[in-house]
Amino acid sequence: MSEEGPVESKKQAGSGSPLQGVWNHEVPAGEVPGDRNTRGKASTNRKHVHRSAIRQRKERDRNRRRNEIVRAATRVFLSRGYLDATMEDIALEAGMSKITIYRYFGSKDSLCYAVLVPVVDALTEHVEAIEKNLLAEKYSGGADLIRDFLDREHRAYRDSPDSFRLIQFFQQSGLVWNLTEELGASLNEKGKHNFRVARRIFQLAVEQGLFKPGDVQVMHDVFYGAHLGIIQISEIKSHRTGVRSEQEAAEAQLLNRLNMLEEMFIQAWVAQ
Template sequence: MEDQPAGSSRVARRRDRRKAEIVKTATRILTDSGYGGMSLEDVAEQTDIAKATLYHYFSSKDALVAAALETLTQEVLQRLAARAEAIGKVGARERLAALVDEQIRILTETAPEVAAVFSWPRGWPDAFEEPMKDMRRRHDAVFRRVVERGVADGEFSCPDVNVALQCLHGILNQASVWLGPGLHEDDRDRLRAAIVDRALCLFVSG
């Protein structure tokens, strides 16, 4: 395969950076205003580009929103994967505890926009129903694999994995409410640890 010309490579990198900037702006507006409150005019203005230029990157508002949602999903999955890799080879309980802790950190500290966009969806068009279900399934699979392994190894004994996981996601969605702004760091750490501990109780019967 022939090497790509250096000039062409620079153009591609510049385009990727601008595209990422547009997606970041769209995500910020979605976080603050929801789908109905986001317009391409606002995205263009806040990204400091012409609306006509925006169409070179995204063909429609829905295409841009879809890119923003997928980017958020990938970032969450990457953070969870990094946390799982960092703890190394451990049992299912310890691994699940780390993943729950990381997800709470994502929702309340490192990427609170995830909670705003996914945990409390506001006025999403029907066209996003299936894509968002798919994103949620991919996210659920990260936790499901650990729980199923724990059940198989005898670490977990929950009678219904599906119900337990639904309850877990409910707890995670509420985390951004429980760990709202204003908490002292020590109180935040204690409350997050308590939430993780109680969440694990879902997977141990008796």
């Protein structure tokens, strides 16, 4: 037997080419085919979920910090006045550095806009929903429309009372035009849009026979002014002491006044 024989025999009995196991998809003993791919995909998915969770947490932190800045700015604007308030005042109130405040809001004007616009947008959502309901003839009578309108207006105040107060102050004092031209014009246009929709609501109510015929512009002005007046006089009388029992009593009195206003509107406007 030649010396070549045993060598050839070993090659035939062994793995042959070093790549033969790859081409034949040989799997180590005890391992199920595809296990490596499955584990690899699972690991990739876990990494993706982990990165996604980190991004979501960071986004929540950013939103939380932004909301804290907006709330602090609202308090400062109400206590010091918009013109006298500074970004440093807001930073102190928020417990953050002025650099952090500027990282979220590039100017005092943009921060003020962030304070005001959510309430304006909420009012927009409310009046547009009422108009949509009217067009679909969903109100069984004028009384239902008045109750829904007052409830939605009051909800905007109840959800963000400080921002609501600040909006009224800006409107009454003309401070909206102290903002940059772009921001001031944006807020002004949003307000005009809400008034246009509200007056269309009164016009539709008259056309559908829900309200008695009348000057819809005057009707809306009376409706809007009466609601604001009740809120303002309720706040003056309550003095906002911070005592829970007194706050609850003040809220109850406010609701009683709104209920009386509701009945007055129904008697004056609703077609019988």
